[in-house]
Amino acid sequence: MDKERLYERVHSMITSSTKDPKYISISTVKVADLFGVKHNEVEQGLQDLVNEGRLKKLKMTDPPHFDMYLLP
Known part of the structure; x- marks a missing residue:
C-alpha cells in the first residue's frame, strides 16, 4: 500500500x-476496493499516518462510534 497515495486520497476526502x-469516517473496505488491496493494508496505512502525525484519529462519542480522521 502506497502511503502517499493513501494520504492524498484521505486528505482530499477530508478537505x-x-x-x-x-x-471523515473512512470505510477501509471501500478504500481497499479503490486501490485494489486488502482492507487490513488500508487500516495499517492509516495507522502509520496517524503515528507519523499526518492524521488525527478520534472515536465518535455517539453511536455508531465510528473512527474519525482529521487533519492535524
Missing part, C-alpha cells in the same frame, strides 16, 4: 467534507 470541523 472536501462539509462537516465542521472537517473530518
Whole structure:
C-alpha cells in the first residue's frame, strides 16, 4: 500500500467534507476496493499516518462510534 497515495486520497476526502470541523469516517473496505488491496493494508496505512502525525484519529462519542480522521 502506497502511503502517499493513501494520504492524498484521505486528505482530499477530508478537505472536501462539509462537516465542521472537517473530518471523515473512512470505510477501509471501500478504500481497499479503490486501490485494489486488502482492507487490513488500508487500516495499517492509516495507522502509520496517524503515528507519523499526518492524521488525527478520534472515536465518535455517539453511536455508531465510528473512527474519525482529521487533519492535524
